[in-house]
Amino acid sequence: WHQYMLDCLTILQPMYAYSGFEIATAPLGVVGAEKYTSLEKIASEYYYGLDIDHPLDMGFHRHFNTDGYVNYSILGAGIKAPVWQLLLSPYWLEKMAKSVDEVIDYFKDYPEVMITEIVYSKAQTGLWIQLGELSLYPIEDGRPELLVYANALIRPIRCDNLKLTIFDAWEDDPNPYFNHDSSLAWMRRFDP
Secondary structure (H helix, E strand, O other): OHHHHHHHHHHHOOOOOEEOEOOOOOOOOOOOHHHHHHHHHHHHOOEOOEOOOOHHHHOOOOOOOOOOOOOOOOHHHOEOOOOOEEEEOHHHHHHHOOOHHHHHHHOOOOOOEEEEEEEOHHHOEEEEEEEOOOOOOEHHHOOOHHHHHHHHHHHHHEOOOOOOOOOOOOOOOOOOOOOHHHHHHHHOOOOO
16 A cells, blocks of 8 residues: 555655545445435544645645636635645645654654655655554543644645535434534544
8 A cells, every 4th residue: 555655656646645434435426425424423423643635725736827726615715624644745744844854753752653755756755654564542431642733734725715615414313414513523523
């Protein structure tokens, strides 16, 4: 898995990438997707390390719109809260005003963090960061120190308003779903 991810990052040179535990991809229009979105919301109440992914809001990056419009509810407006692995491309390092060396130095007290440099075109470098071992981090164990620490680094570029909602609940719908407030709380779960 690790080598596959590194190969993809090297070839594709994406603006952003991430990896972690996920329940299922729940895109709009797929039969049964509402069940996955409900299950994600339920699981989010038990696990800090859950990686929630809705491709319609996480697959389109509009960084270079000529009209200057930024849709703050999609991943292109920022990145997700850290879970297990994340990419800081040259674009995001510049937005953070951090150098490669500064980010590597930031994690120096955490030997379990593995950072791999990804060479981009124009002699730029991105960082693929693995935050320890893959874990769901049960809420009963408390907020994971390493993810809280990593979150403090990426907070200035985090996409707080990432749209985790796909379906509106109908009247008297007993199923839990993310709404605007719970989505915001989920993105900020590692804040002090």
